[in-house]
Amino acid sequence: xxxxxxxxxxxxxGCHSCAxxxxxxxxxxEHMWWNRVLTKGGETMDTADGTYPDKLNLQHLPVNCQHxxxxxxxxxxxxxxxxxxxxxxxxxxxxxxxGCRTCMAACPYDARxxxxxxxxYPLAHAVGEADAPKHQAHIVEKCTFCAxxxxxxxxxxxxxxxxxxxxxxxDLDDPDSEVRRVMQGRRKMxxxxxxxxxxxxxxxx
Amino acid sequence: xxxxxxKIALAALCVLGAACYLLQFVLGEDIxxxxxxxxxxxxxxxxxxxxxxxxxxxLLIGLAWLTDGLAELRPYTRILLxxxxxxxxxxxxxxxxxxxxxxxxxxxxxxxxxxxxPQVWDAAVxxxxxxxxxxxxxxxxxxxxxxxxxxxxxxxxxxxVIAGLLxxxxxxxxxxxxxxxxxxEPGEPLSFLFAAAIIALAVLSLVLLHLSPLPACWASRxxxxxxxxxxxxTKTEQVxxxxxxxxxxxxxxxxxxxxQEKQQGEDKA
Numbered sequence: 001x002x003x004x005x006x007x008x009x010x011x012x013x014g015c016h017s018c019a020x021x022x023x024x025x026x027x028x029x030e031h032m033w034w035n036r037v038l039t040k041g042g043e044t045m046d047t048a049d050g051t052y053p054d055k056l057n058l059q060h061l062p063v064n065c066q067h068x069x070x071x072x073x074x075x076x077x078x079x080x081x082x083x084x085x086x087x088x089x090x091x092x093x094x095x096x097x098x099g100c101r102t103c104m105a106a107c108p109y110d111a112r113x114x115x116x117x118x119x120x121y122p123l124a125h126a127v128g129e130a131d132a133p134k135h136q137a138h139i140v141e142k143c144t145f146c147a148x149x150x151x152x153x154x155x156x157x158x159x160x161x162x163x164x165x166x167x168x169x170x171d172l173d174d175p176d177s178e179v180r181r182v183m184q185g186r187r188k189m190x191x192x193x194x195x196x197x198x199x200x201x202x203x204x205x
Numbered sequence: 206x207x208x209x210x211x212k213i214a215l216a217a218l219c220v221l222g223a224a225c226y227l228l229q230f231v232l233g234e235d236i237x238x239x240x241x242x243x244x245x246x247x248x249x250x251x252x253x254x255x256x257x258x259x260x261x262x263x264l265l266i267g268l269a270w271l272t273d274g275l276a277e278l279r280p281y282t283r284i285l286l287x288x289x290x291x292x293x294x295x296x297x298x299x300x301x302x303x304x305x306x307x308x309x310x311x312x313x314x315x316x317x318x319x320x321x322x323p324q325v326w327d328a329a330v331x332x333x334x335x336x337x338x339x340x341x342x343x344x345x346x347x348x349x350x351x352x353x354x355x356x357x358x359x360x361x362x363x364x365x366v367i368a369g370l371l372x373x374x375x376x377x378x379x380x381x382x383x384x385x386x387x388x389x390e391p392g393e394p395l396s397f398l399f400a401a402a403i404i405a406l407a408v409l410s411l412v413l414l415h416l417s418p419l420p421a422c423w424a425s426r427x428x429x430x431x432x433x434x435x436x437x438x439t440k441t442e443q444v445x446x447x448x449x450x451x452x453x454x455x456x457x458x459x460x461x462x463x464x465q466e467k468q469q470g471e472d473k474a
Contacts, residue, residue: 072383078324079313096313099234099306102324104244108384114244114306117235138234138306195383 002069002088003145004172004200005156006179006188007062011166014039014046014060021161022064025128025146029119029135034111034143035064035158062166064158065090065111065143066191066199073103073112082140088172088200089145097139104140108195112142128157145169172200208415229303248304254404255296256327256375257397259334261405262289264369266341270355270362279355281409283345288412289405290338294331323377330374337361337368372401 014037022028022035040059041049048058071090074082081096082103104112119135126132131148135141146156159167170177179202187205229236239246262285269278302308318325344361347353373394379385380393 075319075321076323076378076382077319078322078328079310080317080319081313096310096317097307098310098313100304100324101244101306102322102378104241106382106384110242113241114234116237116239117233197383 001086002172002200003150003170004067004088004179004202005145005159006168006182006202006204008164008166008168008182008204009059009061010204011164012037012060012062013164013166014058015163017161017163018062018064018158018167021157022143025132025149025157026144027121027126027128027132027135029115029121032113032115032119032135032141034113034141035062037062061203062158063109063111063191064201065145066109066197066201067143067145069198069200070196072106072108072195072197076102076106078102085147089147090142091144091147092140092142094133094136094139094141099138099140101140108192108197109199112140114138114140211415226299226303234306245304248300251300252297252304253375253397255293255300256331257293257372257401257404258408259290259293259297259331259338260369260372260375261401261403262286262293262369262408263334263337263341263365264402265405265409266290267362267365267367267369270358271366281413282341284412284416285405285409286338286342286345288408290334290341294335294338297331323374323381326374327378330368330371333368333371337365341365369401370398372397 016037019033019035019037023033026034028034037045038061039046039049040061041047041057046058046060048056050056067088067090069088071082071084074084074090077083078100079096079098081093081098083091083093085091099114101114104110104114115135115137118137129148133141133144133148146154146158149155149157155169156167159169168179168182170179172179174180183202183204188202189205190199190202193199237246237248265278266282266285266289269275269282305311314325314328340361341358344353344358348355348358376394376397379388380390382388
């Protein structure tokens with residue numbers, strides 16, 4: 001089994017709903033985003049690339065952990081806190097993380113974030129799932145493809161809230177899975193393939 | 206700056222550093238202003254400098270005891286051992302301890318080490334530095350007491366050279382990082398090796414600057430250079446200059462092989 005995600009960039013409208021869904025469902029502390037929507041070109045978020053009027057181009061790129069098959073973060077982690085789960089996802093055992101941040105330096109996608117201090121929250125109460133991950137100070141965290149939801153048979157939270165229905169989720173090893181079917185006949189890419197990380201997130205162009 | 210002022214300035218820096226070190230422990234990593242896109246900062250730089258110092262010092266100590274050509278360096282190996290290997294390890298430990306988010310969990314590096322992680326091998330190499338340093342110190346002490354011959358140092362000297370060369374393992378933490386193109390290149394291990402030797406020599410020079418009456422010795426050398434054009438002088442002047450160096454216990458000429466070359470030249474003549 002090799003769980004993966006396909007994101008159809010033709011359907012992505014850049015609404016950042018997936019980022020918000022991720023933030024709420026996982027009760028993420030302030031300043032932490034496991035899932036970000038980047039903008040190609042443009043100087044700041046959500047600004048177009050090129051020059052007015054005919055060479056303008058606006059392209060969004062949602063980026064979460066790519067759950068690489070040859071994950072450099074897993075290779076770099078000295079204690080084995082970052083590990084490859086049996087279903088092909090990359091997970092972190094928070095209680096074994098010594099906070100050396102080698103995995104963050106090793107990740108080419110900047111997908112990982114560190115709790116630089118005791119986590120603080122914008123709201124006085126916890127939000128999201130009851131079994132959302134417990135955040136600790138001085139450990140590295142990242143997208144888990146919503147491991148707690150998947151354990152109940154649900155899909156990752158970013159998929160549910162995606163307005164353009166641009167995200168697909170399933171087993172990349174299964175030829176009949178939805179992720180494999182939507183990729184047929186489409187041009188696709190993976191991020192920074194030349195780094196040899198073999199990511200499990202595909203983008204349809 | 207006079208020596209007294211230097212000491213006061215250094216002491217003030219030590220107090221400031223200790224205060225900041227404690228502050229970091231109380232307030233957490235947030236005060237370093239590192240962020241998720243710059244996860245490593247000056248602590249790692251300090252760690253690398255001190256690791257390089259320990260490795261370079263071991264390399265120099267090992268070479269000095271291994272080859273007779275560098276025998277004149279041997280008196281300085283004790284300084285290198287204390288100010289290079291031991292202080293280097295202490296400094297590296299202090300830097301990495303404050304850089305780690307949860308240093309108390311470092312035990313997992315032994316309980317469940319990840320063999321593909323360069324950090325695990327780096328920790329092993331640092332332990333080897335410590336062990337080699339202690340053994341070298343014991344042997345040097347025994348030799349100074351006259352209970353061992355200088356030749357008995359050779360196996361340990363070989364171990365020290367090997368341990369020093371293993372500084373390239375430290376570089377793997379950077380060289381194997383595909384995410385950082387400027388680190389991920391084959392020259393990285395070599396640059397670590399050269400940097401280690403250079404930083405050890407630099408620290409040795411700095412320490413000697415404060416231990417020996419160097420300025421006076423330098424002045425005498427300059428005076429003789431100014432007085433005799435080429436600076437070489439006549440043979441008797443050379444000999445007397447040599448004696449001056451010896452009387453003042455000047456470190457520089459023997460450290461740079463200056464006297465040895467001259468000695469050989471005189472023997473030929």
